[in-house]
Amino acid sequence: MTSVFAKLDVDGDGKTNDASRLTTSLPAWRERTGPEAYRITREARPAYDHPIADQWHAIGTSIYQFLDSQGVKWTSIDPVAFAEEGEVEPFCPLLMWIGVHPKSLIYDAAVAAAGGFPEIEVAFRESVINRSVATGPKLLPFNPLRDPVPELLKPFTPTLGLSIAPLKTPYYEGTGALYLRVGNTDKRTVLLTAAHVARPGLQQCCHGHAESIDVWNDNIARLSEQSAEREEDEEMAEKRQEYVDLVNKARKKIEKINKLHNYVTKFWATPKHRIIAHQFTHDWALIELYEEKISWDSFKGNKVYVGENLSSSDYGKIMLPRPEDQAGYKYPRDGLLQAYGVVKEKEIRSPQYLDGHKCLLVVKNGMATGTTVGRVNGLYSFTRVYTEHGIQQTSVEVAVLPYDRRRGAFSASGDSGAIVFERGGGIVGMLTGGSGTTEATDTTYLTPYWWLEEQIKKVLPVSYLYDDV
Template sequence: MGLETDFLSQGLVNCYLVERNTLIDGDERFGEIVRHNNVCNLDPAFFEACLDVSKQTRKAGIQSPLSPTTTQVAPTPAKFGKPDAKSARSRLTAHYPDAFTDFHGTPSGAPCIYKTGPAWPKRQGGPHAQPYIREMRPVHGHPITTVWRGFLKDVQAYLDAELGAAKKAADYVKGTILSQAGFPAIDVAVREWVTTLSGRGPKLPSLDPLVDSVAEFRHPFTSTLGLSIASAKAPYYEGTVALYLRCGNDNDDIIAITAAHVAHPPPLHRKTGISAPNGTRYREEIIALGSKAYNDAITDIMSRIGTLHEINDSLQSKIRRLGEVTPEGEGDAEAVAESLLKTERQVEDTKSNINHLDHIHSEVTKLTSTPQQRSVGFVLYASPVGPADGPNGCTLDWAAIQLSRDAFDWAKFKGNKVYIGGNIKEEEYGNLMFPNHKDRASYRYPPDGLLQVLDVVLKSEIQQPNQRNAHGDNAMPVIKNGLTTGTTVGWVNGLESLVRYYPDYDLEFTAFETTILSYGGRGAFSDQGDSGALILDRGGRIVAMLTGGGGSTDESDVTFGTAWYELESHIRKALPGCFLYPVVSGR
């Protein structure tokens, strides 16, 4: 393990630890039942469609019934161009033989253009030997922390003057900038990455997992945080609501905060912001669930219905076989009877869930099938996307949406609670968010899988967390729920990144960002469409608002966000008197 510094050819400076020998788990494969019974008497055509969607999901190799990539969708926004790793292989290895082994196993598979220092160990066995799996780890408490921002600025200045020479840049930073800063032993790696923005009056109800057995499928159609939104003018540019604000004790207006490039997409509006005072005639309308999010949510429901019918057929087969068993003795008879009763209960639960899902599908396709039916408010304010003023400016990329009176079912509104179910089960949450047993004395799973947003994590704790990882080192696990990747966990890095955005969307600037690394073995923390999502620690304290990510493929190795301790003052300046929506007591 060693401390590594990256300059990314598309504009990121980042620092993290690399774990050089990590094991990965294998995949599971499931069988397929050929014939199915329409046990809940669904519409025959809808029943067959659900079975087809379920089969297509499995054929695509997707295990999660909530995966957003299993359906044909409306046009999506143009993405920043990313390098083709296959065509680039020979180009990169000709100059640096370890280009595809130094960082093998990271979510995006971003190649290494050049690295200083001795070569890292490689497995023997010729060119086809499986490379070691590398994993990025956060950095906390390192002496470089005190000079980190100055170091980043020196690197930026050098890169601005010397573009295109990866080896020259790496050697200069190691031999000059790092050495002069007192860190000559730190090696430097240059990787090929792209930094991207992660953008993707229905009376929406609040989610109630306490009584809802299919909460993860109902969640997209509720006001609970993790809500996906889009501009009505461009429903294919989608993102996620961060949190809700009140605008004063004497004002009933409710504000939703998200990323500006979601509410006010740069391809349509360039770098301009927006301020829409009360009484203006011009309003940029916002809808719940853009084109892809809506189609994906509907498809997930259908896929699950099809899967539940397959499960029911398997359970019915088990009941028939249990009925044919000839018990041998009293104990065996009791075991058969107990298994039969348990299976019959599972059948009833399966049928109940099918009916619940069918009801959700019927309701949302009738009441929210058009974007006009999903209107939730308008853009009250959107910051111009760019750096904050000052030498250490963070990224300003936020917007305020004034919610309409009929956007949500306000009588049952739960406020700022983030749904953390779906991808992460209750039995996993404790191990992921409280990995060190010494931290678990006060552990309680958030009631009903809803994590209450409370307070803010300050800069000092991001740099030096009080929490610990499984090895006892200071580390802060974080969690978020976003449109594209749902609920995911990661690690906040104690060192910020200096991110350069390029002019694909007519944006060109550099700014400091809070950096989130992937949680080992769980894939990317975020993807395009997650912008705006709130990044929280395990206690519900706000770390940052997600703005983008970096990687060389469709997956991101790192996630970027604007630290809330920096962003909050800008929000208060633009929206005087606003405050976090109060905690809602009760269920």
């Protein structure tokens, strides 16, 4: 019972590009007929309580191992359902939506790869994994009730859309963080954010040092020219020596970085040497705050602004779609949703909320896309990132699918570190990236907070979410 879309689903919408779909023993997806028939638009939906749920980790691992054996340069494996646009109930309860690097898989090879899963419906699409990245005065207070343009002010405030510009480098720009308190008596405040937002990679470090060396060498040459024209004074000699010392220091730094790089590529190039566990992305960092940078009298704590892009009416209709849910509903005051509690793994796999069908609806506010809503998938995704040095990074992720095609992607490049909440303020996870062929991803990936909390407790046993404000 294998099916494969005849051409790669480059639109990421679950549609075939030429209506020819290989299928054996499976009912065909409905297509309109006639000379003026328009195509049926389909949307990805979460899969919950599926019979394979308990064995999915082992099944997913065997799927990507088979793809590796076939030489398929896969990037993501998302076990999702599909529904026709506007419909809640899926007509396809489970499909392996497999992303591959653009222009890396021809049709015949896709058919051969799909043949390795005789009991699973498979669709290939072109897709890449993107880690969603993009000092001075105090951060500004944030009061949506009073501020004339809160959506523009938000990035400069400590609200959970906080923009992070790490290490004063131009390479990364991320958004979002969660505030934690550390200690019993002498309490400190730290931020939780994505690690790739908080530190640059090896290549960026080398590139930056090399650029600096070029500038310093140019300064040394100019000072030498001036010394040749007239007698070098003490000040000029000290300045030239200062640049010489900077060049020597930078070269030593590059040597150390290259030494580490050589070690990694030499001893970690073989996949079996790199696998330490099949688990969630270790892409998190804690940053201790300067207390004097925060205006504590106006500090909002762990609250996310959900008013951007959504009216209070729209937010209520989307997040609480059933009349019985809306009976006692109150929109968060000033559009600020308070973080409250943690959504556990059981609730992610089998949510109790309904939108006509079982669903875990979520919201986030990111630097790139502002407030967006989406649907959390009940089965974890597998992702694969290929570095320029041939190193493969495979991880497990929680996937968030767009709410619908009209509202667009849940995230885009620049949203990393954003905290994702369910409607009551329960923390679902931290955004680390997404997949798709454009900057606006069709699938967003999270590291679940229940797991992050376990890892943080290993480093900081006495730590907890910042008090409600």
